[in-house]
Amino acid sequence: MGGLSTPSPAATPSPTAQVIIQVAGKVRKPGVITLPSGSRVADAVTAAGGVRPGATAGGLNLARKLTDGEQIIVGAPSRPGAAPVPPSDPTFGVDAPLDLNAATPSQLETLPGVGEVLAGRIVEFRQAHSGFRSIDQLREVTGIGDRKFADLRDKVRV
Numbered sequence: 021m022g023g024l025s026t027p028s029p030a031a032t033p034s035p036t037a038q039v040i041i042q043v044a045g046k047v048r049k050p051g052v053i054t055l056p057s058g059s060r061v062a063d064a065v066t067a068a069g070g071v072r073p074g075a076t077a078g079g080l081n082l083a084r085k086l087t088d089g090e091q092i093i094v095g096a097p098s099r100p101g102a103a104p105v106p107p108s109d110p111t112f113g114v115d116a117p118l119d120l121n122a123a124t125p126s127q128l129e130t131l132p133g134v135g136e137v138l139a140g141r142i143v144e145f146r147q148a149h150s151g152f153r154s155i156d157q158l159r160e161v162t163g164i165g166d167r168k169f170a171d172l173r174d175k176v177r178v
Contacts, residue, residue: 037056038055038056038057039055039056039057039086039087039088039089040053040054040088041053041055041064041086041088041090041091041092042090043064043065043067043068043091043092043094044091044092044093044094045093045094045095046071046072046076046078047065047068047069047070047072047094048068048069048070048071048072049068049069051068053067053068055067059085059086060084060085060086061080061081061082061083062082062083063086064086064092065077065080065082065094071094071095075094076095076122078093078094078095078122079121080092080094117175117177118131118175118177119176119177119178120142120146120151120158120178121146121152125139125140125143126139128142131172131175131176132171132172132175133171133172134172137163138161138163138164141161141162141163142158142161145157145160145161151178154178155173155176155177155178158172158173
């Protein structure tokens with residue numbers, strides 16, 4: 021019973037392995053891109069020409085490692101419960117309205133009359149309702165009355 025066994029090919033990828041992904045949405049050059057294995061979402065966005073002017077990365081985790089065959093949609097609204105990614109747009113926060121569906125608690129605190137507690141309530145409301153569908157929903161957040169809403173209305177967007 022001395023049969024010969026042949027070793028099976030290695031299941032681990034070689035150091036030159038690649039991932040093929042599709043980058044779509046608010047990038048300068050959407051399409052199918054080939055990157056080295058181990059690349060991150062940020063590498064894919066850069067390879068697609070970067071985020072278009074005036075757009076943000078949305079809820080993307082730019083540090084996440086890519087997997088072969090996946091699609092990255094830049095600028096899509098955040099998934100409920102996902103940690104939003106701060107925008108990389110240098111004009112963000114200067115005169116641009118703050119996106120209620122992508123802003124971090126720290127960014128919300130830059131709004132007039134919004135402190136740590138109110139920023140937390142806004143994030144809780146966003147998570148409980150799968151995001152804001154209109155700016156008017158801010159009125160439903162505990163602590164935002166007519167006066168505060170009037171102060172915030174032109175400084176936020178969805």
